[in-house]
Amino acid sequence: ELKQILNHLKNSNKVYYYLSLTLYGFGLRVSEAVQLLPDDIFEKENQIFVRVRANISKFNKSREAPLILKGQYRDDFIDFILKRKHPKLKDKTLFTYYNDVQKRIIVIDRYNVKSYFHKLSKQLQINITAHRFRDTYISYMVAKGIKPITVSKWVGHKDINTTLRYYTKLTTKDELEELQKI
Template sequence: MASFREKNGSWEYIVSAGKNPVTKKYEKITKSGFRTKTEAKHAARRVEEELKQGTYIGESKKTFGDFTEEWISHYEKRAKVSSVRARRIAAKRLLDEWEHYPINSITMEMYQQHIDDLSTQFSRNYIDSIHSTGRMIFNLAEKRKIIRHNPTNHFEMPRMVTDEVTEKVEELENFLEREELANFLLLAKNEGLRNDLVIFATLAYSGLRVGELLALKESDIDFKTNGISVTKTYYNPKNNKKEFSLLTPKTIGSTRTVEVDPFVISLIKEQIKLLKEEKMKHRKVYNDQGFLFVDPEGYPMPIKMVALRLQRLMKKMDINKHITPHSFRHTNISLLIEAQVPIGEIQRRVGHTDINTTMNIYTHMTRKTKEQASNLFSSHLSDLTAKLR
């Protein structure tokens, strides 16, 4: 039963909330500022009904920043460390705006406007990441009855005005043509540093992600079938060679076996022979965990080191393209397309769970393949064309 009192010219209600199951103490819900006793009675009646139905949500004073830290602690127990790091980065964009705001004061209008503003600065993928993170934070707040209304409900993704321009600029710039790849690998063979040829040849011939490559061990290679088993990926955001971890592959489809050219297997055999010599030479400090692509002390090479090796070689190439370690994956897919390998087999080899991802890569076909397709089409319809002239 609620009670009421007049205080400083306005009315206040006091509603018994029963015994707290944790503290074992009886609690009360109070709110003041009502102009009349009748208004206070109506408000108190709603609170009592919500308490009865178990739907009551109090006015939390918890800030968005405080609850986001709670959410991160919750999320860390359910996701890979790489995913947690990505979510932290995305959450920072929301914290910059609302870190000190009471979380229950953030409205749908505020949320939509903030994402709209961010969409003028960042890519669609990054905006998707920010919204997904915000959605998870507010969903947990709703589940824990910290907020009454979820501001991410009815969110509409803004139109990304830069998407079309970006796609045109980046088209056909992030992989090597067949002749370019041949020249690059010859350069790696003749002027490359230790491991360069085997690393970049394996990336180009297999389509592995660079993290998948650096996680490979001798036990992952089937020398009878020329297969490479992909079951893990290397993760090291701090680029400290001793502070790496091995995670599960990016998606379910990423766990796979990739058959490669015997040439690549021969390079890997030479690599294993070299590693045996290095283990003996540096046996006092060598950290032998069976990895194939390592520094002289046996630690997997950080991804940044692979990128620096690549940049060194690319400076010697007469190519005006922005090539990264991931570019060899696109190079591999483009060459598979050029070789007319069926799309389903390409999907399996590169580990795409969603075939639409593989289909989208077709937009990165080589110029030669496009010309070939045009010539094949013209040849196929040559008789009809002759009749129409």
């Protein structure tokens, strides 16, 4: 489903394509993603990270999280960020753009995102929410064996029990798969 959504967006709405790559690629909350500035994306030790500033995070605590995108999605995201690092765009959020049809500057907020994904869900007949991209990021980390404390730190969970719920879900699924072997 993720690939289907991303491929559809790549061909139909580049702004939401890049937003979806950002939401999934870093496991961000929508309220955090729509407030990112170009300089919040940076490279460290050959890895790409996002810095979620305290003033945009849910619990007023800054954090860094790694990008998990691979292949063409990663390349597309890097191209997007490089274009957004232009000096004239430095103080604009990543998802501020000029709409040719409406002839005005649009700043995407979480309400725009909710509305857009609701319409897209009906069109593609897939349950699409901004939070599902975050859930998918966390599930990916869990499946890769990343320690719960690390995942919790990267996604900004105040309570590690929130993160552990993803591990419980995966464990239950794993148990069912193990039962099939009997």
